[in-house]
Amino acid sequence: MPGTPRTRGIVLTTVAVLVLASVLFALRRPLMMAAPACAAGRWHGCLGTENGVVLVTLVGVPVAVLAAWALARLRGAGAWRASVAEVGMVYGTLPWLWITLMPGERAGEVPGRLSLLPLRDLLGMGPLGIVGNLLVFAALGFFAPVRFPALASAPRALALGAVCSLLVETAQYVLQLDRVSSVDDVLLNATGAALAALASRRWWARAPRPRPAAARP
Template sequence: MARTWELWGNVIIAGTFALPLALLAILLLSRHRARAGHPAPLRTSIADVGILVGTAPWIWMILTPSSGQNGVGLVPLQDLAAVAEAPWQTVFVQVGGNLLVFAALGALLPVRTAAMARLGRVAVVSAAFSVLVETLQYVLRLGRFSSVDDVILNTAGAAIFALITRRWWATRIPAGSVPR
């Protein structure tokens, strides 16, 4: 765990300092949308800023160059099985971190718009973003291992967090009625 703090402590600190700015952004965006006649200004502002603030630090970590070897794992569950044999701290960080990468996206996208108020749609969007991130890791030669298992865990995390927020999904706001 100390190694995790050593590697990612700056991301955690930056994220913590970003919270007051996020609250200000929610306030300003909500006021702007209310003046423009938006049907759900606060709800969509919280969702938009929450998706950004909840996802950006994870993307920062994932796309930070590492001293490791570039690699790719295309066999589903093979890399996950190898991680399962590691010490519990490694399993916790690897699995837990991958489940959280798109958790904010999964939790708040269906809250944001009725068009995304379906678990399958949330899974497809999060899987697409996860494939993009894994591809960037490989193409940019960041010294990271790109794995289909990361895509599976990222997507599962988004779906789990979407289910957690299901009662707040934007089913009362008709799809297409929310201007940007």
């Protein structure tokens, strides 16, 4: 027998907290390496490293929650869904974009590099690299179908992730950031967006769709 909505909400919240706690435990050492620079306000040493960006993002989660709450209150009753989705899309995506556009040591000195053979780079990424690429547009794929009915399907989320990833890879190449613009990054980014859309399906599959206007006689 399916549980009540409140029970399901409690179960999902508990699972989310446990997953977050597990991730924090696994990443505690690299995150703590960036903590002194961030605490001292040395922003180049903090926001100029992947560990520092992840740490600042995690610390700022309460601020994002407060922003979503304030936006919903400002808009009035019934706006919590759109407010949470908008804040989630932005807050969950910008840190990953910052990391992917972070210049390398020889940025501006070496030309852009391309890797257009599928699956060639995938084998050398390792588990952490694969998971990181899946997460780049995961928040966008999770919340965009909830916020925009036109994107409420996994294939559309896949296409959205692919387009956004292509823009990022193009920027890496054009700006000469000392990074490799890889087709495997696009594949993983798009796949992550689609999987996240499937994870949020229960919130957008039953969302009310606008009815077409009746034809005038």
